[in-house]
Amino acid sequence: MNSDLDELLKLGEPRLAARTRDVGAELDRLVAVTEGMAASPRRSRRRLAVGGIALAAMLGGVAGANAGGFVDLIPGSASGNWFSDPGTVEHEFTLSSGDKCVVTYAVEPSEVEGVARLRSGMSADDWAAGLREARAAMNDPKTSEVDLAAAIARFADIDDATREQLKADGMPAAERSPALTPDQTQVLAFGNELLSGVKDRLREHGYDPSVVTIASVNDCRELS
């Protein structure tokens, strides 16, 4: 049995990709690009600090994009390279463990440009202007100053309604996302509030709110 097990483990050993010259060059580029990207949130933090917004600004991480369940609740929240986008908001959360962790939220297009424009019939200029307006909204204290307790209450209602709807639609329990933990809920609630604020502003200015969504990344070791 042991030899069978060892043979299976050998079979399962990942075949590492060949380190070609192109791969090497791409690794060089990745080092350089991430150096530039890492500077971007610092600028964002300074801007927020000047605005007097009480958003703690520690280390922005890129691990762990949306916590489990986010995609089910806010469709279209996962894709794209948002890191270099100017419209980001960071918030330091206190987790149930007592640890602190920073989550960075950013506006990103909800769809690929061509798909979005085909669906909605909007022009390239309108699409780009909508994104610009959304990013500007993220830098507006009216959007980025979030009452977390109220946000959590609102989000809990959305979460409950979504789960009820999925249940009513006949989705098997095993395929539905597990119940969110308090830590996940506060992170998602904050993002949902930002998204609502951004979309309200887009509507006010006559843009299609479906053009954007909110993505989040965090440096949380645990998001229980």
Place this chain on the structure above:
Amino acid sequence: VSRAEARAEFRAALRDNADDLMAYLERRTRSRDDAADALGETFLQAWRRYDAFPDEPTSQRMWLYGIASRVLANQGRSTRRRSALTERLRGLLMTSAAETHDVAEANAVRDAVLRLPATQRELVIMLHWEGLSLLEASERLGINPSTARSRYATARKLLRDAFTQIPPPAPGPVAGDKRPERLHSSRTA
């Protein structure tokens, strides 16, 4: 050392460790796509924390692996999202090696390993895929060798149980096309 020099040294350290970090991530993710994304995230987190970069090379290496490890832990809990940052790297990795083995069965085995509890998973990967001895692995993990032995025995038992659910390869030249049953749901919280 000026700030510019310090950044240059850090840049060089990232590049020097990039291949090994990539291999580390390839062995601990389900696909090269995931490994490429995790590498991009690791680099970005490293840059954001580089003020805490140790001076000593061995510590530097461990520091980078620590970041990669946390990236993986978060990636496992997260909904997958692809970053444009690593789009090109993903493409290069996907085309750089031809698969000649039974891909479906190999993936099932790998999936079973990656679903082990973290402490056992690391041991199996180190012993079977990275060629370390039990003593070396226990040192790297900072645990007692007897603890490592016990965890490894448990891991083997769990794997045996999991592997009994993998159907044998279908006979004939198209065995690689036959997909095994899923061992468990791959849905993550």
